[in-house]
Amino acid sequence: MTLLHWHYPTEILVGEHASSQLPATCQHLSVQQPLFVIDPSLTNTNAIKYILSQYQGAGPTAPVFDSFTGNPTGEQVESGIATFLDGGHDGIVAIGGGSSLDIGKAIALVARQQQSLWQFEDIGDNWTKADTSLIAPIIALPTTAGTGSEVGRASVITDTQHQCKRIIFHPKMLPAQVILDPTLTVDLPAHLTAATGLDALSHNLEAYCSPSYHPMAEAIAIEGMRLIKLYLPIAYTDGTNLQARTQMLIASTMGATAFQKGLGAMHALAHTLGARYNLHHGLLNAVLMPYVLCANRHYLHEKMLRLSHYLELEKEGFDGVLDWVLELRKQLHIPHSLSELGVDNQEQEAIAAQSMQDAAASGNPIHLSQEQYQALFNFALDGKLDL
Structure with a gap:
């Protein structure tokens, strides 16, 4: 019989106001300097301000990267990587829809690697090129109920040069903790x-x-x-x-x-x-x-x-x-x-x-x-x- 290789999700916390557990989650994962990757349409909402205020030591000036679009591009990933490295961050907290989660995971994968983004496209065994010890831990808080990227081991990133979407993959891109808080989705139009x-x-x-x-x-x-x-x-x-x-x-x-x-x-x-x-x-x-x-x-x-x-x-x-x-x-x-x-x-x-x-x-x-x-x-x- 052919051998089958099945993977199932990570740790998931579900419930109203579950996002209040973010500080404890960061502490559990030894993330002391997270970069918050947040959908630009959410950055100034009360819900996000509350989440940032709950993170110990972050306050209203918590480091936020929100310079990306609904279909994140390779160039935007590179910009996020620069922000991650310049700030000396040690983890990613991705909050938003699929674009936020995808770009956050891509940044976490590639930021400390020697290889560039497209070298981790989901072709053959490209993923084995990554040094897994250098992949930053990811915490995912979806604010939409659609992509499911919070339990995915891949990101979909647009290659603007070739006008196509590429799938970036590594098993360790799977967020270490998912927080499903329905209160973060109530303002979705x-x-x-x-x-x-x-x-x-x-x-x-x-x-x-x-x-x-x-x-x-x-x-x-x-x-x-x-x-x-x-x-x-x-x-x-x-x-x-x-x-x-x-x-x-x-x-x-x-x-x-x-x-x-x-x-x-x-x-x-x-x-x-x-x-x-x-x-x-x-x-x-x-x-x-x-x-x-x-x-x-x-x-x-x-x-x-x-x-x-x-x-x-x-x-x-x-x-x-x-x-x-x-x-x-x-x-x-x-x-x-x-x-x-x-x-x-x-x-x-x-x-x-x-x-x-x-x-x-x-x-x-x-x-x-x-x-x-x-x-x-x-x-x-x-x-x-x-x-």
Whole structure:
């Protein structure tokens, strides 16, 4: 039998005001001079000011790096590394959405290494080039419920020179402590609650659909989707509902735990389009979701039957799941087509070629050719489901 190598997450603290445990967590990890990597939209919020004030010795002048965008670039990682080294920091506290967590993890990995960022791209055994003793410890506090980067061993960073996203990987990039505090998510606007929530769904769904054998991940994915079905509409309509916010944080973490089983064409296209158009990753996955499901339809009958029963959908099988996805997108006011996001067909061949080569493509239920990716892209561009 082929040997299988499975990894599961790190220590996770869940609950209202769990972020108040940050000082104790830093002390436990022997982090005395953390660099706070914080989403720039959050830097001046009361929640972040409170977190910084709770860190012993930090006060309002705690060292913060927030010079990055929603799709962090290699240049921004280098800027963060300079800040880390200049300040003599010994750990990273990453607070925010996927961009904050991804860039924080990349800084922690690369700052003290002899190699540059792209030398740790997730190709072959590149990760073995790193001196693990030099990787700074990471504490992750997500403020959105979508990417699940807090339990990931990789970062997605945009290579602006080549207009593509690259996955930077090392097992030790996994945060040593995750703090899931729903009070940090209550101010997330409804449209971002929707986009990030459907990003969490995309992770659970693509992991479930992946043909790789990983029954534990598959079980986590199917329960993650059940939580999203129950709680995303509530979080969207009532952002102050702490139960819904908590369950969505958990579902997001479950999705990123499950997708070690694999992702697929949804993420392959989203990575490509995100790098070229600088669009929100979760929103791209939300738009692409039904089109990719249809492209894989004939290989998903048994899985969709099981999923429809588990989710207690009105209609069983593939059609039931597709109808649920379409209705959920409509309920959350997600655009139906890529063209509504400002995407055009000028680079469709390059987009198809790049998507086919994306690391996520290998987890799709079937291998899609460049021509199939181009057709899939055009269906999503025009808003036409290939039924």
